[in-house]
Amino acid sequence: MTIAPSPSAPAPRTADGGTTALRTRPAALLLDFGGVVVTTRQRPDGLERMADHVAEVLARAGHERTPAELVPVLRGGKKALKDWKNASSRRLAPTELDHRTIWREFYGSPLTAAEREVLAGSAGALQETLTRTLTDHHLRPGIGELIDLAATLGVPLGIVSNAHSGRAHRAILAEHGVADAFAVQVYSDEVGIRKPHPGMIDLAARALGTEPARCWYVGDTYDRDVLAGRRADVGGLVLTRDHHTDRVPFPVADRPDVVLDDPRGLVDLLRDAAPSSSTDVPAAAVPDRAPARDRTGVSALLLDHGGVIATSRADQAVRRGFATELATRLTAAGYPTGTDDALEVLTVARAAHKRWKAAHEAGTASDDGTTVPEIDAPTFWVELVGPQLAHHGPGVRHWLRAEAHALMVGYARTKSVPTVRPGVRELLVTTRDAGVPVAVVSNTVCGRAVREELVEAGLDDLIGAHVYSDELGRRKPDPTTVRTALTALGAEAASAVFVGDKPQRDVAAARAAGVGTTVLVRGGSTDDDALDALPADGPHTPDHLLDTMTDVAALLGVRVDVVQGTPAGTRR
Known part of the structure; x- marks a missing residue:
């Protein structure tokens, strides 16, 4: 096993280069797809080839576009998706885009509405073709040996991968003759969430009859894989270095248990790990916690x-002041309103809000108790205030929607004096x-x-x-x-x-x-x-x-x- 000489790699914690977390054989071994099982190489002509295909798809519906027109469209969509992915990695529990959204809003947004609908209607197939067209996929060194060893030891393998085309990944594994080695494959576009959401790892572990604390998870990125592994509290967390390992979009404090040059090091780790009983949870699976506060008294x-904290009283002068402000702003926007009219509008809306609260107070039953919704600013101003101003025409509702949050601050601060x-x-x-x-x-x-x-x-x-x-x-x-x-x-x-x-x-x-x-x-x-x-x-x-x-x-x-x-x- 080789420890990669990287400043982001943690120092080995045992004499043999392993870590305590990886000394016990996992109940399941969960692997990322790209960067772990396979490595990718961009095809120089991939975007042009995809533009040819998209032009054919559009032409079948009567929309003539040249591939030259479509190359910058696809390039722009690819860049926008990359930015979206990086931003999503910052979230605690990101959701995944569906294929229709990807092709209508990311790739297709510069096109006509009709063309966007054609692409959206073929989005799943287009995404698979895109994945297969833009890049070549090759198994990484050591994957064959790892599969054989895992089978010998009785350790099930699973895939946990962010993917905008799980179907393409499944096909690629099949073409390389290794699909049957994986007892479960979890892809973000198929389950609706994406790493660093820990739910993907949890789903794969439970699909294999175990839990994350008894699994090892292997990825190649800090902002997605390491964060997901730590949030899922996996028993062992490994990083295999690949193209994207050092391209971190933002600083990540969490670290894996070990960083490897390639998956060959996994073979050594798995071979050297001691068997564990089916009921044991490795001690290292329990994450480090901040010292708890003293709970002997009031927590x-x-x-x-x-x-x-505060008592409040109604103040008609203050309320009238806000009504004047509202009337002034409405008038400036082209919806002439007097102070008295605005005051009446607010009075009616206040009564409507009380009825809204009464109607929703009972709530609905849910797994965590009674769910009682709160009104939001757009609903208050568009649905409760809007009807009182309907004589101004439909535009006033759009104005209320645009100004709802700013209006709500003034309304809340003047409906009573604390x-x-x-x-x-x-x-x-x-x-x-x-x-x-x-x-x-x-x-x-x-x-x-x-x-x-x-x-x-x-x-x-x-x-x-x-x-x-x-x-x-x-x-x-x-x-x-x-x-x-x-x-x-x-x-x-x-x-x-x-x-x-x-x-x-x-x-x-x-x-x-x-x-x-x-x-x-x-x-x-x-x-x-x-x-x-x-x-x-x-x-x-x-x-x-x-x-x-x-x-x-x-x-x-x-x-x-x-x-x-x-x-x-x-x-x-």
Whole structure:
């Protein structure tokens, strides 16, 4: 086995050049296609040959294009796809393009609508032809020996490959006489996701009756293969050097367990690996974790915004000011509107929004609890406000769609005037000093507006995470809101505390997310009579009903004298 002399390759961690992660024989060996099983070479005339083929396809439908016209079209599409692939590698869980999109929007976008539809209708076949026409494919050194050894040891092989034509890859393997060696082949265009999405590796492992932690994964790129392997928590991660290994579109901190010149080194690794029982998971399959925070006390404090951090009141002068702004902007865009008219439009839209929320409050059942959607800015402005301005003609709806997000900031900041509740700053300071992280979990039409208010109140630097329903697309009582905050803080649900002011939304969401302690505070959106009427053991009855935010600090066991300079942070 040869370790490639690359600055990106990790130093060997054992005397024989192997690593602890690769000392145990894998339950399955998963290989990338290009760069591992095969290497490719660009054909000098490949693009011209493909242009000839595309011209023939178009001609059959009555569209005359010369190959010379189509070469720059195809070259542009190829470059755009390369950029898209690099950008997708930056995402946590990228999806794959379908063939119709590739040929309609990447290759076909400079052509006529009719020509695009012809290409889209033959997209799958065109993509296979393109893959076979632009490049030659050759098995890499050592693949034959690796296949034979894996068969001898009883280690199943699988393919895990980003591919815009899995069918072409399957055919290429068959032509080289090795297709039957692979018990499963997972291609991105066939499963709809692409590396570095860990789901491709997970799918291949489970298709072979095992799990990623008991597999080795072998790729040739850092931004796709190494990231995918680490995210999937594979038992062993190997990089075989090829054309694209050092062409990294952005810095990648993760590293493989070993870097090889070519797959011949895999033969040595697999031969030397010790057999393992079917139930053993290699110790190295457990990824390194950051040291956990002390969970002996409260793991996190989750706070609603409206009614908890701040109370709000309607201010007609402020609302009228925004109506004037809206009327001015509409008029400037060619849709003459007066302030009174705009104010009435907003009043009607506000009522329509309340009905929208009521209609969606029950949500729908899902695997992770009740799914409750949040309205987005375009829906609010086009669907709720738009009908009130329909007399201006269809153009106003397009204007509202274009301006929706900017309008929503102004609307959210002027529909009510917030005031920070007494004791909030002291609570946030003492929880910070006590090591209890804080998140805001709020139903709102505009998280940006809430952030601005927190900044202006001088509270933003005391809050660790923000979860706003308009940005998440879910609203309480959907537990996804609370779970997202817990994930952001790395907090255990059972030892977390959630403070809200609405039983049916806040308590319901927190309980469904497994939060251990639920609190409602008086003085928010729910009047005292309604809070006092909650049944003792009702599903929306909190564990604690408190009067003030200072009481919340007392519940957590933190003192609030830190603002006077006295050390704080004692926990019960």
